[in-house]
Amino acid sequence: MSPHAHHPASITDVSAAWPTMEELARALTLQAGFNPTVVTLGTTLLGVAAGIVGVFAVLRKRALMCDALSHATLPGICLAFLIAGVFGWEGRSLGLLLTGAAASAILGVLAVHAIKASTRLTEDAAIGIVLSVFFGVGVVLLSLIQSLESGNQGGLKSFIYGQTAAMHASDVAFMAALALVAACLAALFLKELSLVCFDDTFARVSGWPVTWIDLLTMAMIVLVTVAGLQAVGLILVIALLIIPPAAARLWSDRLTTTLLASAFIGGASGYLGSVASYLLPRLPAGSVIVLVAGAVFLVSLLFAPRRGVIAGVMRRAALNLRVTRDHAVRTLLEQGPLTTADLTRFGVGSRLWVAPIMWALARRGDTARSQRRWSLTDRGRRDAARLERNHRLWEQYLMQHADVAASHVDWSADAVEHVLSPQLIAELERTLASSTPSAGRK
Amino acid sequence: MTPNTHQFLSIDLPPILTAVFASLACGVLGNFLVLRRLSLMGDAISHSVLPGLVIAFLLTGSRSPSAMFIGAAIAGVLTVAVVELIRRFGRLETGAAMGVTFSIFFALGVLLLEQAAARQVDLDPDCVLHGMLETIFWFPPAQWDSFFSSATLAQTPRQVIVTGSMALAAILFVTIFFKELRLATFDPALATALGMNASVIHYALMILVAASTVAAFEAVGSILVIAMLICPAATARLLTDRLRTQVILSAVISIATATLGYSLGAFAPIWTGHHSSLSATGMMTAVAGGLFTLAVIFSPTHGVLAKQARRIRLAISIAREDALGLLYRFEELGPRRPTHAELAETLGRSIPIRLGLRTALRKGEIIRDGPSIKLTDLGRRAAASVIRSHRLWETYLVKHAGLRPDHVHETAMRLEHIATDSVRDELAENEPETRTDPQGKPIPPTNYRSQSG
Numbered sequence: 001m002s003p004h005a006h007h008p009a010s011i012t013d014v015s016a017a018w019p020t021m022e023e024l025a026r027a028l029t030l031q032a033g034f035n036p037t038v039v040t041l042g043t044t045l046l047g048v049a050a051g052i053v054g055v056f057a058v059l060r061k062r063a064l065m066c067d068a069l070s071h072a073t074l075p076g077i078c079l080a081f082l083i084a085g086v087f088g089w090e091g092r093s094l095g096l097l098l099t100g101a102a103a104s105a106i107l108g109v110l111a112v113h114a115i116k117a118s119t120r121l122t123e124d125a126a127i128g129i130v131l132s133v134f135f136g137v138g139v140v141l142l143s144l145i146q147s148l149e150s151g152n153q154g155g156l157k158s159f160i161y162g163q164t165a166a167m168h169a170s171d172v173a174f175m176a177a178l179a180l181v182a183a184c185l186a187a188l189f190l191k192e193l194s195l196v197c198f199d200d201t202f203a204r205v206s207g208w209p210v211t212w213i214d215l216l217t218m219a220m221i222v223l224v225t226v227a228g229l230q231a232v233g234l235i236l237v238i239a240l241l242i243i244p245p246a247a248a249r250l251w252s253d254r255l256t257t258t259l260l261a262s263a264f265i266g267g268a269s270g271y272l273g274s275v276a277s278y279l280l281p282r283l284p285a286g287s288v289i290v291l292v293a294g295a296v297f298l299v300s301l302l303f304a305p306r307r308g309v310i311a312g313v314m315r316r317a318a319l320n321l322r323v324t325r326d327h328a329v330r331t332l333l334e335q336g337p338l339t340t341a342d343l344t345r346f347g348v349g350s351r352l353w354v355a356p357i358m359w360a361l362a363r364r365g366d367t368a369r370s371q372r373r374w375s376l377t378d379r380g381r382r383d384a385a386r387l388e389r390n391h392r393l394w395e396q397y398l399m400q401h402a403d404v405a406a407s408h409v410d411w412s413a414d415a416v417e418h419v420l421s422p423q424l425i426a427e428l429e430r431t432l433a434s435s436t437p438s439a440g441r442k
Numbered sequence: 443m444t445p446n447t448h449q450f451l452s453i454d455l456p457p458i459l460t461a462v463f464a465s466l467a468c469g470v471l472g473n474f475l476v477l478r479r480l481s482l483m484g485d486a487i488s489h490s491v492l493p494g495l496v497i498a499f500l501l502t503g504s505r506s507p508s509a510m511f512i513g514a515a516i517a518g519v520l521t522v523a524v525v526e527l528i529r530r531f532g533r534l535e536t537g538a539a540m541g542v543t544f545s546i547f548f549a550l551g552v553l554l555l556e557q558a559a560a561r562q563v564d565l566d567p568d569c570v571l572h573g574m575l576e577t578i579f580w581f582p583p584a585q586w587d588s589f590f591s592s593a594t595l596a597q598t599p600r601q602v603i604v605t606g607s608m609a610l611a612a613i614l615f616v617t618i619f620f621k622e623l624r625l626a627t628f629d630p631a632l633a634t635a636l637g638m639n640a641s642v643i644h645y646a647l648m649i650l651v652a653a654s655t656v657a658a659f660e661a662v663g664s665i666l667v668i669a670m671l672i673c674p675a676a677t678a679r680l681l682t683d684r685l686r687t688q689v690i691l692s693a694v695i696s697i698a699t700a701t702l703g704y705s706l707g708a709f710a711p712i713w714t715g716h717h718s719s720l721s722a723t724g725m726m727t728a729v730a731g732g733l734f735t736l737a738v739i740f741s742p743t744h745g746v747l748a749k750q751a752r753r754i755r756l757a758i759s760i761a762r763e764d765a766l767g768l769l770y771r772f773e774e775l776g777p778r779r780p781t782h783a784e785l786a787e788t789l790g791r792s793i794p795i796r797l798g799l800r801t802a803l804r805k806g807e808i809i810r811d812g813p814s815i816k817l818t819d820l821g822r823r824a825a826a827s828v829i830r831s832h833r834l835w836e837t838y839l840v841k842h843a844g845l846r847p848d849h850v851h852e853t854a855m856r857l858e859h860i861a862t863d864s865v866r867d868e869l870a871e872n873e874p875e876t877r878t879d880p881q882g883k884p885i886p887p888t889n890y891r892s893q894s895g
Contacts (some may be wrong), residue, residue, distance in 0.1 A: 127481070128484070236549055239545030
C-alpha cells in the first residue's frame with residue numbers, strides 16, 4: 001500500500017521519501033483510495049473502542065490483565081488453525097482464528113482468576129504465569145504448524161506483530177460496531193461502571209452485581225483485543241487499551257470527561273498512525289499507532305494542567321518562593337534591617353535565591369533598601385505581623401492539640417505556617433483565644 | 443567417543459547448558475520479584491530492551507554482542523526508571539505504568555527493526571521473542587582425552603559463558619545478601635530502621651534482573667525469561683514456607699524445567715516419528731507452566747487437593763462432635779435414646795455427617811442398640827468435652843461479650859469445635875465457680891466420668 005518504493009543506499013542511510021502536502025491532505029481526508037481509507041477508518045474506530053473500554057480496565061487496575069489476555073490468544077489462534085487443517089477447512093478463515101483467539105483469551109482470564117483464588121500467589125504473579133505459559137504453548141504450536149506444512153502459516157505470524165494492510169471492509173464494519181457497542185454500554189452503565197471502578201466494596205454491599213459488571217468489562221476487553229490483533233498485533237494491543245486512558249486521566253478527574261478524552265486520544269492515534277504509516281514507507285502501522293498514543297501520553301504527562309510534571313514543578317517552585325519570602329519578611333521583623341548576606345545567615349535561603357526575592361518585595365513596596373540593608377516598610381510590617389501571628393497560632397495549636405514537645409515546636413511551625421488557610425486561622429484564634437503565648441516570646 | 447555422543451555434545455549440550463544457566467539466573471532472582479509483587483517487571487524489561495538492541499545495532503552497524511548488550515542494558519535500566527517516574531508523576535498504579543512504558547518501548551523497537559530490515563539486515567523480531575537457542579553450536583574434540591584442554595574450552599560458545607556468568611552472579615548475589623534481601627523483601631521499614639538501605643538493595647536487585655534478562659534473552663528469548671522469572675519461584679512458593687528452601691527449590695525447578703523442556707522440544711518429536719523438532723524455549727515455558735499446575739494441585743501444604751482434604755476432614759470431625767453432643771443432650775433429657783432416623787433428622791443427611799457418624803462408630807464412641815444409637819463410655823467422655831466447651835463458651839459470651847442468653851447457642855455451636863484444651867481451661871479459669879451455663883444446664887467437669895451406662 002506504500003505509495004513509494006524507496007531503496008536505501010547503505011545501512012546507515014536513514015533518509016525517507018517525504019510525502020508532498022497534496023498526498024498528506026488526501027490521506028488525511030480519506031481520499032487516498034479504497035484500501036488506505038479502509039485501514040484508516042478501521043484503526044480509528046478500533047482506537048475509539050479501545051479508548052472507552054480501556055478506561056474501565058485501567059481504573060479497575062486490570063491494566064496488565066489485558067496483557068495476559070492478549071498473549072493468551074496465541075495458542076487459540078494456532079489450535080484453530082490446526083483444527084481447521086484436520087477438518088480440511090480454509091485455515092486462514094479470519095472468523096475461525098479470531099474465535100479461537102477469543103476462546104483461549106477467556107481461558108487465560110479464568111486461569112488468572114483460578115490461580116489467584118486457589119493459591120496464595122498475588123495477581124501479578126498469576127498474570128505473569130498465564131502470559132508466559134500461554135504464549136509459550138502458542139510458540140510450540142506455531143513451531144508444530146511450521147514443521148507440518150511449510151509456507152502456509154505466514155498469516156499466523158501477523159497476529160503477533162499485526163498487519164493493518166490485511167484489513168478488509170468487513171473488518172471496518174466490525175470495528176464500527178465494536179466502537180458503537182462500547183460507547184453505548186459505557187453510556188448505559190456509566191453509573192454502575194463508575195461505582196465498581198471507584199469503590200467495588202461499596203458497590204458489592206449495596207447489592208450491585210459487581211461480578212456481572214466485571215464480566216461485562218472483561219468481555220468488552222476480549223472483543224477489543226481480538227479486534228486489535230489484526231491491526232497492531234497481540235504484543236501491542238495492550239498499548240491501545242492502556243495508553244489513551246492513562247493519558248486521559250492526567251487531564252481530568254471526572255469519569256465522563258476521561259471517557260471522552262480517552263476515546264478521542266485512541267481514535268486520533270489510530271487515525272494519525274495509519275495515515276503516517278501509509279505516507280511514510282517502511283513504518284509498520286501498529287507501532288506508529290502506539291507511538292502516536294505514546295507521544296500524546298508524554299505531552300499529557302508533561303503539560304497536563306494539574307497533574308502534569310511541569311505544573312507540579314511550577315507549584316513546588318511557587319511554594320518555595322512563598323516560603324522564602326515569608327521567612328525573609330519575618331526575619332526582618334524580628335531582627336531589624338539586614339543585608340542579603342545576613343538573611344542567608346539566618347537560614348532564609350541561599351544568596352542567589354534570596355536576592356531576587358528581596359528585589360521583588362521592594363518593587364511591591366514591602367521592603368526598602370538603604371546602605372545595602374533591607375528594612376520593612378509599613379506595608380511590609382503589616383504583612384510580617386500577620387505571618388508572625390499565624391506562626392504563633394500554629395505553634396500553640398501543635399503544642400496543645402498535637403502533643404509536640406515545646407523544643408520541637410518552632411521547627412515544624414516554620415514548615416507549615418505557609419499552608420494555613422484563613423478558615424484554619426480563624427478556628428485557631430477561637431480555640432486558642434484564652435491561651436498564653438509560648439516559647440518565651442510574644 | 444561415539445558419533446552420537448559427539449553429536450549430542452556439539453548440538454544439544456550447548457543449548458541445554460545455556461538454557462539451564464539462563465533459567466537458573468532468572469529463577470533464583472525471581473523469588474524476590476514474586477514476593478515483592480514485582481513479577482511483571484521482567485515482562486516490562488524484556489519487552490523494552492528491543493529498542494536498545496536495535497539502536498545499538500544501528501549505531502555500530504554490526505551485531506557486536508558487547509554493543510548490543512550495552513544497548514539492551516541501558517534500555518532495561520531506563521525502563522525501571524521510567525516506570526517509577528510515570529508511577530510517581532502520572533499517579534498510575536505500577537501495572538499500568540509498566541504497560542504504558544514497555545508497549546511504547548516495544549513499538550519503538552519494532553519500528554526501528556523495520557527500518558533495519560529494509561536494509562536487508564538480519565535482525566528478526568522473532569529471535570527477540572523466542573531466542574536463538576537452536577543456533578548455538580560447539581565443536582568438541584573427537585577424543586575424550588583432549589577434552590579439558592584450554593584450546594577446547596576456549597571454543598565454548600559465547601552464550602554459554604554469558605549466561606553461565608550471569609547465573610553465577612545471581613547465585614552469589616542471593617547467597618551473600620540473603621539476609622538483607624529477605625529483610626528488605628518482607629519488611630523494608632524494619633530493614634531501613636536497622637540501618638540497611640532498602641532502596642539500594644531494591645535497585646541492586648532490579649539491575650541484576652535487568653542484566654540477567656538481557657543476558658538470557660539473546661539466547662532463550664524474552665518469553666522464557668518472563669516465564670523463568672515467575673514460574674519456578676511461584677511453584678516453589680507453593681511447596682514451602684521458608685524462603686531459603688524456596689530459593690533452593692526454585693533453582694532445582696529451573697534446572698529441571700530447562701532440561702525437560704529441551705528434551706521434549708528436541709527429542710520427543712523425533713521419538714514420535716516427526717522429522718523436525720519443536721520450539722525448545724516454547725516447550726520449556728510450557729513445562730514451567732506444567733510444573734506450576736502440578737504444584738497448584740498436589741502441593742502437600744498449599745495444594746488444592748491438600749486444602750480440600752483438610753476441609754473434608756474438618757467437616758467430618760465437626761459432624762462427629764455434633765453427633766456426640768446431640769446424643770449427650772438426649773441422655774441429659776431422659777432415658778430415651780434417639781434412633782438413627784431422628785439423629786439424621788436433626789443433623790441432616792449430608793456426606794460429612796454420615797462419614798462423621800461412621801467415624802464415631804468405628805472409634806467405638808457410639809454403638810447401635812436395636813433401632814437406636816447409644817453413647818459408649820468412651821463416647822460419653824468425648825461428648826462431655828464437647829458439651830463442656832460449648833457451655834463454657836456460652837457462659838463467656840453472655841458474661842464478657844454481652845450477648846443475650848438465648849442468642850449464644852448458635853455461636854457456641856461453632857466455637858465449641860475450635861476450643862483446644864488450653865482455651866477451655868482458660869475459659870474455665872475465668873469463672874472458677876461456674877457450674878451451669880446461662881440456660882442453667884450443668885457444665886461437665888474436665889475429668890468427666892460416666893455415672894450411667
